[in-house]
Amino acid sequence: MDFGLTDDQREIQRTARELLAERARPDRVREHAEARSTDEQLWKELSELGWPGIAIAEEHGGQGLGQIELSILCEELGRSLAPVPFLGSAMAATVIQQDGSAEQRERWLGGLASGATIGALGAAVDGTAELVIGGREADVFVLIDEDGSGRILGAEEADVTPVDSVDPTRSTARVSGAGEPVGDGGACAGLGRALVSVSSELVGVCDRALAMTVEYVKDRKQFGVPVGAYQAVSHRCAQMLLETEKARATAAFAAWTADADPEALAEAAAMAKVCASSAAREVTASAIQAHGGIGFTWEADVHWLYKRAQLDAALLGGAKRHRARLAAILAERVGAGAAA
Template sequence: MDLAVTQEQAELRRTVRDFLDRTSPETEVRRLMETAEGHDPDTWRRLAGELGVAGLTVPEEHGGAGYGFVELGIVLEEAGRSLLCAPLLSTVVLAASTLLALDDEQARADYLPGIAAGTTLATLALTEAAGRWDDPAAVTTTAARGGHGWTVTGAKAHVLDGQLAALLLVAARTDAGISVFAVEGDAPGVRREPRATLDQTRRQADLTFTAAPARLLGHEGGAWPALARVLDLAAVAVAAEQAGGAARVLGMAVDHAKTRVQFGRPIGSFQAVKHKLANIHLDVESARSAACYALWTAADSPPDLPLAASLAKACCGDAYVTAATENIQVHGGIGFTWEHPAHLYLKRAHSSRQLFGNAADHRQRLARHVLAEPAE
């Protein structure tokens, strides 16, 4: 296992950070929180076109760059650092990964070029009212084949960017098992309702399908193994975001401790504050290590992915919430105000910890993996 950062990866991080510093400052994040779209289409097109972010993991024959998940993880970490409001997780991680995981070359040829170019916004509609993300039995949405092709009927909840995605990849049940269907966002029989969430920087929607026309992707009834891999990749992606956000709030706390003066000296000189910051630093570095290992596993060691994904998601989720909470404590009264950005990171920390399973879910999953391993 080689976790050394290459010169190309370091340059990618610098380029993405410089771009996001210009296009996603706090003022822009707050502006986008109030818009119906939740993101700036022009910024997304530039991310896709100028930086090639949307096609990083898309094969070159489909208009992408053909890189691995490590490079995408660098982008995700920087996106978490800047609270980027963009369909990065929904389109690039969920939708593109689903298309790549399914055995359907024609679907890849049809959909991936638009995703890579940034012209097609897409998402995966999997979770339903029960909220269980890793249980195939929780998929109750059904698909039926008639004289005019497939139709999908049912409801999905907590769909990332579901209110504006042009392409919906819907997990539905047929007599053969779980399948994935492509549904156009503006197709007849599709109703989309934005969902109010704690984190206004990331949009979710509830979708209802009433005999909506659909296209079967891959083999009927054989989609769950692909979806299981996509969910692991999603957990790794969120962990990378969380590591970036945790590092950012640590930096905010340290900077404030250096400049905020009480009793004639910077508060960072007090032992209690030093210990608090040191503990946050330890949590953040542990989280980054876990995320780094999970990204490498996603790219180079797929059999170990479920274990690494759960480890990273549990570690990074807790570290981000702790760091964001302690950042507010270090800032004192100003940290609790709407005008300060600390609460934006705290809300992102809490909401992202629930995405694709919280820390408790993933620790239970880790325990099941360990207990299932044969004794040596």
């Protein structure tokens, strides 16, 4: 048993972190957030590096790597809050790859892998998906209906209304339209992987919020000592680490499951989303609190994390919804045990 990354995976993580530390610096993220604009230059660069196609099959022009590698990139992009439409595009590609017909895969995956096509994925209620992340610039939408089935809509056939969300580091839109069913129109198995990708992004958000907070409370002095020396503050930070590590462990397990033990993915993905959604809300809220007054200002960067956390926590269902799914799995298991 080994929870560590392989050398190759470590290398992906290292280069991604270094690149984003340089290209998605806080001041640049702020600039785009305040303008509510996508960093097209960065998206182009990431596309040239093959990021959008990391988990897309080689036959469609991707790198053919697994969910673990995709999750590594999601985590780093979450950490940096890079204003690029990566997550939505990756989730849309995941579902098309996993559940789409041969024709749909052929039509969309090449562009999604190269980054020339931008995808977005949203959950629809009564046919309409609200706050679809990356909705403004997407070329193709995957909408998931209440029964878990999906629809694919090219941008030209979709009804797209840009709506500003609280998170200005990414665009959002209301999307509806008929489109065509994904694959045979059944429930999309690719959603499990999509949940893992969001959870991984949230792990990055948590990790960054914690790191910023630790740095701040070591430095900030009140009553003559760093505030991080007070247990009311340091124990809050310890709690942030606990939540972050829970989210990290469950997301890593789910990512591994996606490739190695797909039958266990539904449960593992639900657990990952439960942990990541609640961790992200708590950890980023704690980050604001531990920053004190400055944390509540527009000037400090912690609120971008808090806002990204809120959107991602709700994306494809929050902790409560996934706990309900887990309870249903537990009930089934008890039923099966009783029947056996």
